[in-house]
Amino acid sequence: MIPDVKICGITTAAALDAAIAAQATHVGLNFYPPSPRFVDIGTATALAGRAAGRITLVGVFVEPTDQELAVAIESKKLDAIQLHGEESPGRVAEIRRGFGLPVWKALPVSNADDVASALRYDQVADFLLFDAKTPKGSALPGGMGLTFDWSLLQNYRGSLPWGLAGGLTPATVHDAVRETRTSLLDTSSGVESAPGVKDVDLIRAFCEAARTAG
C-alpha cells in the first residue's frame, strides 16, 4: 500500500503547488507562533483558498486556546486539527467536540512507555502521529528533524490509525515504510533548504520515494 504523504509547514504558494503537483495527500499549516513555519492569518487564508478542493489541509497547533482555534479555523476550511503539544485526552476530546473537525494527536516518542501511552487517546482522537521527542527545553515540540527508534512502534496496541513523523527525508522514506508499514509519512524540515524554507525538489523527491516504497 502506498502511504499518504503530508508536507507540513507550508508557508508559500510555490511550496503548496509543489506538494500538490508531487501528489502529496496532505499539507500542514503551522499556527504555532514560535515556529519558523508559522503562518499569520492572512497568509493562512490565502493558502487555504488555494488548497481548497486540491489537497487535504491540516492545521498544526500546540496547546491552543479555544480562541486561537476559532480564529485559525474560521473560514480556513481546515480538514483536520493536529495537536502537537501536551494536550490531555480530556482536552483533545473537548476540542474535537467543540470544533467538529477530526483531531490528530501527535505523540512524542523516545521509549516503549511513550508508545503505550497512546492508548489514552483511543476514544478521543481520530488519528495519531508518532514523532520524535524533542529534548527538554527545546524551542519547538516538533519540526526539528529528530528521529526515533521506529521499532518501538511494534508495541502499539491501540485501535487508531496512525502516521510517522520525525526527521523523515527523501533518503529515509524507503526504510521508514519497510520498518513501520505506516499509513502516512509526515515531513517538515526534511524537505527544506533552511528552517522554514521549503525546497520544491526535495518535496518532489520525498513524494516519489513514498510512491516507490514498500
Ligand SMILES: O=C(O)c1ccccc1N[C@@H]1O[C@H](COP(=O)(O)O)[C@@H](O)[C@H]1O
Ligand atoms: O514544524 C514545526 O515547526 C513544528 C512546530 C511545532 C509543532 C510541530 C511542528 N512540526 C511537526 O513536527 C513534525 C516533525 O517535523 P520534522 O519532519 O522532524 O521537521 C512535522 O511533520 C510537523 O507535523
